[in-house]
Amino acid sequence: MSKYHLITFGCQMNKSDSERIAAVLENIGYKPASKINEANLIVVNMCSVRQSAVDRVFGKCQKLVKLQTLNPKLKTILTGCLLKEDRKKFRDKFDLILDIKDLPQWPPILSKKHYNITTLQQYNNYLQLRPKYQSRFSTLIPISNGCDNFCSYCVVPYVRGRLVCRPAKEIIEEIKNLVKREVNPIRNMISNGAREIWLLGQNVNSYNSLICANAGTNLRKYSWKFAPKLAQIREVNFPKLLKMANDVPGDFWLRFTSPHPKDFSDELMETMAGCRKITPYLNLPVQSGDNKILRKMNRDYTAGEYKNLVKKIRKTFAKIRGKFPPISISTDVIVGFPGETKKQFEATLKLFKEIKFDMAYIAKYSPRPGTAAAKLKDSVSKQEKERRYKVLTEILKETALKNNKKYINKIVDVLPEYKKGEWLVGKTKTYKTIKIQMTKSKYQINAKIQNPKLIGKFIKVRVIKALSWGLGGELA
Ligand code: SF4
Structure with missing residues (x-):
């Protein structure tokens, strides 16, 4: 075989x-x-x-x-x-x-x-091919492929090509199929659909597609000669796609990754906060806290603009969804970009202290052939990149811990993903990893039977412990 x-x-x-x-x-x-x-x-x-x-x-x-x-x-x-x-x-x-x-x-x-x-x-x-989903409750749906931004360090536009968006209708159909409850009369079983949908794209807020307002037809299938009258054509940008996904019936969380700060519109932040299926979590790559480095990276925003954007997003969320939980914000950042001086790195440290990220994915710069940055001298030594990585990680540990302490004694919704010993491990709506202690809870007697059955189902958990990289809790 x-x-x-x-x-x-x-x-x-x-x-x-x-x-x-x-x-x-x-x-x-x-x-x-x-x-x-x-x-x-x-x-x-x-x-x-x-x-x-x-x-x-x-x-x-x-x-x-x-x-x-x-x-x-x-x-x-x-x-x-x-x-x-x-x-x-x-x-x-x-x-x-x-x-x-x-x-x-x-x-x-x-x-x-x-x-x-x-x-x-x-x-x-x-992307039109039907995938073999690896998880029945948490699924990945690409909404586009490639990128037109050409950040100077990034290979994506070279390896994945220019941005190509999937038709909105196709994406929404996929979500509908994934989240629907299935009844199996032979086995007398009802299976819940997906509980978590991730919309993926290298730069999701560049998403754009056209549909026919009447039938939701994918226009790319037609030549313009046969296209329906212009009045029937509707443009779907990323916030509109989110709204359409949010309107799909079912009990599920919507997440997405990753947006570019330069394209983050008011419409997007209001849609995020207003659509209840969209979880209060955002990965917003900053890459550097120094304006000159950001320019060299071709990022098209300043550190000040990034800080204001985060403030505005937090404010919009607090206004529409209330104070707890606050939107959790993570970022991607590169240390040791060509020519990054100690002072410029300190600007990144300052930004981290001000924003107080919940999580950050810190990369030590490495030149990638064919990119614009690869032509620059990789001037920061390996040891110095390592040092910057450690210093930034320490700041992150402090801010993440401080943010996580706000969860103590609160009851949160959790989607358990797997079992590890006597623990269930899952994610909160705010994308925080949480370990759920089963043996000391009121479910103690049935813990062993219940553990596997809770995987992939929403549960309520009381948070009893806060660490930098996650939370601890028990069933509420
Ligand atoms: S870093 Fe992101 S936005 Fe920039 S080119 Fe790469 S994929 Fe595109």
């Missing part, structure tokens, strides 16, 4: 791509291998965003060579966010290197005895 093993690196978008790869492979008869050495096809879905991610793929290659020595019939494929330079480096390490956008064309290649890359053809958006 043909078995496959999938190795995924990178962000949620890559994870979502892997769900589509799994669906395509299973459609042509492959079954998932429970162990890597049982597979006769290994697909590595890689990420080129940071050098460390590329190094990890190199690390995996040695294992793949060993496996191919033991099993000469084993085939290997490399796909994902691939730079031209990486393609060259990995050419002799994999049997095939395939573009993720050509996923609909993989089956004819894989069913041939000898792979032949020339059979690739252009195909419509690969």
